[in-house]
Amino acid sequence: MQRxxxxxxRINANFSVNHLELLxxxxxxxxxxxxxxxxxxxxxxxxxxxxxxxxxxxxVYALVTDEMEKGLHALALHLYTPEEWQEIAKAPDSxxxxxxK
Numbered sequence: 001m002q003r004x005x006x007x008x009x010r011i012n013a014n015f016s017v018n019h020l021e022l023l024x025x026x027x028x029x030x031x032x033x034x035x036x037x038x039x040x041x042x043x044x045x046x047x048x049x050x051x052x053x054x055x056x057x058x059x060v061y062a063l064v065t066d067e068m069e070k071g072l073h074a075l076a077l078h079l080y081t082p083e084e085w086q087e088i089a090k091a092p093d094s095x096x097x098x099x100x101k
Contacts, residue, residue: 007041
């Protein structure tokens with residue numbers, strides 16, 4: 001869980017976090033659970049107020065650029081303001097991987 005911890009630390013250091021779920025979904029893909037290659041991130045932060053979806057994604061991806069170069073294959077982002085989260089309170093489920101063997 002080294003990569004997962006690193007991503008969580010970076011998010012907590014750079015955002016005001018109301019809610020954070022960082023789920024290792026690597027077991028749903030070829031690499032297996034220990035690969036730490038596929039994650040789902042649900043982040044609720046007031047830092048997203050007034051930001052468009054692409055801006056929110058850029059803010060988070062900027063924290064993991066180096067990890068993408070080291071084997072992080074996918075980071076599914078579900079980014080909400082506290083008000084948006086209050087309305088839905090649940091991120092969508094991840095789709096099944098078509099390449100799992």
